[in-house]
Amino acid sequence: MSMRRLAGGPAVVAIAASLSVVMSGPGTAQAANSTHVLPVSSHRQTIADGTHHQVYSSAPGNDAVVVSDFDGRLVKTIEHLDGAWGLALSGDEKTLYVALPEVDAIAAVDTTTLSETRRFAIGDPYGPQNLAVAGGKLWFSHGDTGEGAIGSIDIGAPEPVVDLGDVPQGTWYGQPLLRAASAESDRLVAGETAVSPAELRVYEVGSGHAQVIAHNETPGGMVKDMAVTPDGQKVITAATQPDYQQQFRLSDLTQIGQYDSGLLPNNVAVAPDGTVAVGIELGEDEDVWVYRPGETAPARIIDLGNGGYPEVVPQSLAWAPDKSRLFAVRFTFDSQVILEVVQDPVAASAAAAGETTH
Numbered sequence: 001m002s003m004r005r006l007a008g009g010p011a012v013v014a015i016a017a018s019l020s021v022v023m024s025g026p027g028t029a030q031a032a033n034s035t036h037v038l039p040v041s042s043h044r045q046t047i048a049d050g051t052h053h054q055v056y057s058s059a060p061g062n063d064a065v066v067v068s069d070f071d072g073r074l075v076k077t078i079e080h081l082d083g084a085w086g087l088a089l090s091g092d093e094k095t096l097y098v099a100l101p102e103v104d105a106i107a108a109v110d111t112t113t114l115s116e117t118r119r120f121a122i123g124d125p126y127g128p129q130n131l132a133v134a135g136g137k138l139w140f141s142h143g144d145t146g147e148g149a150i151g152s153i154d155i156g157a158p159e160p161v162v163d164l165g166d167v168p169q170g171t172w173y174g175q176p177l178l179r180a181a182s183a184e185s186d187r188l189v190a191g192e193t194a195v196s197p198a199e200l201r202v203y204e205v206g207s208g209h210a211q212v213i214a215h216n217e218t219p220g221g222m223v224k225d226m227a228v229t230p231d232g233q234k235v236i237t238a239a240t241q242p243d244y245q246q247q248f249r250l251s252d253l254t255q256i257g258q259y260d261s262g263l264l265p266n267n268v269a270v271a272p273d274g275t276v277a278v279g280i281e282l283g284e285d286e287d288v289w290v291y292r293p294g295e296t297a298p299a300r301i302i303d304l305g306n307g308g309y310p311e312v313v314p315q316s317l318a319w320a321p322d323k324s325r326l327f328a329v330r331f332t333f334d335s336q337v338i339l340e341v342v343q344d345p346v347a348a349s350a351a352a353a354g355e356t357t358h
């Protein structure tokens with residue numbers, strides 16, 4: 001079963017200053033964004049590693065993960081990762097896990113050497129696609145259409161064992177998106193990706209098994225991205241419907257807030273202090289909104305437009321832990337995959353105040 005998603009023809013490596021930068025409000029100095037063309041033609045997920053100051057972007061159509069530094073410079077392209085899809089980091093950030101749906105396996109990559117050290121066969125010809133580390137285990141989605149399930153690997157054991165039956169096949173229609181507040185968290189959140197209205201479930205995983213503690217059957221459309229807040233109390237979703245990012249209380253999945261962005265939300269990223277960034281699929285001059293902790297009015301609205309497709313692609317926003325940079329990935333008309341590095345992303349902007357940005 002092919003899981004490839006291509007952005008187009010081959011891209012070339014290049015680094016250039018971005019020509020489209022949202023100007024800051026009065027009295028606020030702001031550095032220019034930088035734009036970096038990645039040496040791949042596809043994208044699935046981007047995450048950031050605060051220990052090694054590296055950004056990882058999976059490229060399923062290229063069987064690769066691209067590694068960049070926090071300034072956007074290419075560090076390495078890790079190849080031979082068949083259908084590289086979902087990504088997850090171990091709690092100590094020493095290991096990057098990569099879902100390999102083309103060969104029904106998960107790769108473990110050393111984040112210092114950037115070399116594959118181990119491969120886990122999952123024993124299901126459908127998947128895995130999405131990954132998360134929580135409760136001492138690596139959790140993964142798997143299963144054919146209509147038979148979505150969640151399995152786990154006890155990565156802390158001397159001889160890790162793959163368990164396909166933690167959440168049985170048929171519990172989900174598609175392979176759900178998986179998220180946790182941290183690798184130490186005993187809560188795992190799953191969201192439906194293949195049918196609307198989508199479901200959300202919260203699982204208690206501290207016991208080593210997944211037990212449902214909250215369920216919401218109609219939170220919105222198919223989930224494109226989601227993030228659990230660092231305090232483990234809330235989850236924020238970006239879905240095909242409604243046209244804003246929803247915030248749910250983790251204990252019972254009651255909606256308690258929203259972030260008003262625009263048409264077809266497709267990105268959510270939360271910084272360690274609770275600062276939220278959201279993105280949309282149909283951006284023009286407004287692509288990414290940044291919200292300070294506890295606030296529902298944006299501190300900054302960022303325009304990534306630079307010709308081609310200005311909008312960020314799903315699951316492509318990631319924070320540097322100190323919030324000095326926000327990373328985003330977008331496509332262009334000529335099939336390039338672009339990594340944008342936004343400097344000082346929390347600085348207030350004129351756009352957030354309702355003023356002209358250009």
